[in-house]
Amino acid sequence: MITFYIKHITKYSYSNPVIDGATLIRLHPINDEHQQVVSHFISVTNNSLVETYDDFYGNKIGTFLITEPHDELSIISEVEVNKISRLFPDDSNDVKTQWEELKLRQYEADIIDFLKPTLFSGSEEVLNLIQSKKLNEKTPYKAALELCEYVYSNFKYIQGVTNVDSTLNEVWDLKAGVCQDFTNVLLQMVRMSGIPARYVSGYICPSDDITRGEGATHAWIEAYIPFYGWLGIDPTNNAIANENHVRLAVGRNYEDCSPVKGVFKRKVESDLYVKVEISTTKHKEDIEVPPNTFTGSKSNNSYQRNLERIQQQQQQQQ
Incomplete structure (x- = not known):
């Protein structure tokens, strides 16, 4: 058995304040006989309440809302997980x-x-x-x-x-x-x-x-x-x-497993910062979350892409 300590930071910086942000996260590790979650803490901008439910494939989904204006969104997930090796298939059947x-x-x-x-x-x-x-x-x-x-x-x-x-x-x-x-x-x-x-x-x-x-x-x-x-x-x-792979979610494709996605109101641009740090020791120097230093990058604006997709679907239905 190996114990891993994982800290995962997702940070969106917006060019201007947005409102009514609705976010879905798949950051809760799967808990089963090969992967035992010892502890898991999620902190979100404005201390938003994260509500959870299980989807059709058994993944734990988190959702939260931020209605007030905000020019950044920070999601920090901290996990302690035990990984247990499993045997390979014996492949003995014809x-x-x-x-x-x-x-x-x-x-x-x-x-x-x-x-x-x-x-x-x-x-x-x-x-x-x-x-x-x-x-x-x-x-x-x-x-x-x-x-x-x-x-x-x-x-x-x-x-x-x-x-x-x-x-x-x-x-x-x-x-x-x-x-x-x-x-x-x-x-x-x-x-x-x-x-x-x-x-x-x-x-x-x-x-x-x-x-x-x-x-x-x-x-x-x-x-x-x-x-x-x-x-x-x-x-x-x-x-x-095997023991070096920690599972968050399973599904038919990426859309069923994407770690973070959501929408908000107001048309803005955003920058995305993601950092994952993994260690086998519990006491490790904290990763600093960077301030909002919006640079104008459009390549990683997944929030805006999700919003545009929803709008396109609504137009097609009409």
């Missing part, structure tokens, strides 16, 4: 039996949402790859790991070439991106091979074997392995997710 088990379970409530892939420009290429590698003649466990290695080997980890709104087509054409992009690609490839797969958001903790994704939230997939359950697979690091 190939045919395992694929038949997947077919038998494909319409069950905890599986059905994670089977349908999204078509994109690389779909035909992926199907040819699955056929050429004869993945249906291998166990689902080995097939998923082989696809993970393919993404890791054929996509370059480059920060800044994509953003949260980059499409599968763009990432596939670039053959580059960050953890979210690697995860989105592998998610579709695994589903196209007939294996249920779900998106996971969380944190990656310091390790000699893991070099990518520290300092912010991380993403990977979980593939459903017959007679075992959900297995975390990290294409960014070509690794099986």
Whole structure:
């Protein structure tokens, strides 16, 4: 068992005061037999009350409102969590039996949402790859790991070439991106091979074997392995997710797992500051939250993008 202490700061700085901010957060770590949350504290601008509920996929969701004018929004999450190693699948059942088990379970409530892939420009290429590698003649466990290695080997980890709104087509054409992009690609490839797969958001903790994704939230997939359950697979690091991966949320895609999103009133620009610090020792120097030093950056204004999406949907419905 390893204990991690995680401090996650999200700070929005606005060009002018906004009002009636409604925010949804997925910053409550999953609590189960492999991940035990010892303590968790969330503090929000103006000491806003954070109300919680469980969504359809079992994630704990937090919501809060700030009605008064504010020119910044700060969300600080502090977690102490115990991570417990889990055994890898023994993969002893024969190939045919395992694929038949997947077919038998494909319409069950905890599986059905994670089977349908999204078509994109690389779909035909992926199907040819699955056929050429004869993945249906291998166990689902080995097939998923082989696809993970393919993404890791054929996509370059480059920060800044994509953003949260980059499409599968763009990432596939670039053959580059960050953890979210690697995860989105592998998610579709695994589903196209007939294996249920779900998106996971969380944190990656310091390790000699893991070099990518520290300092912010991380993403990977979980593939459903017959007679075992959900297995975390990290294409960014070509690794099986285990004690160094702390899970925040699972879902069909990024939209089901995004750590922070919301809307507000008034048209402004915003800057986003995110910092995640992880340690195995409890007493560590605090991370300072920067003051509002709005610079005019538009690239990370996720609040404004969410507001525009809602307005577009309302116009289409009308």
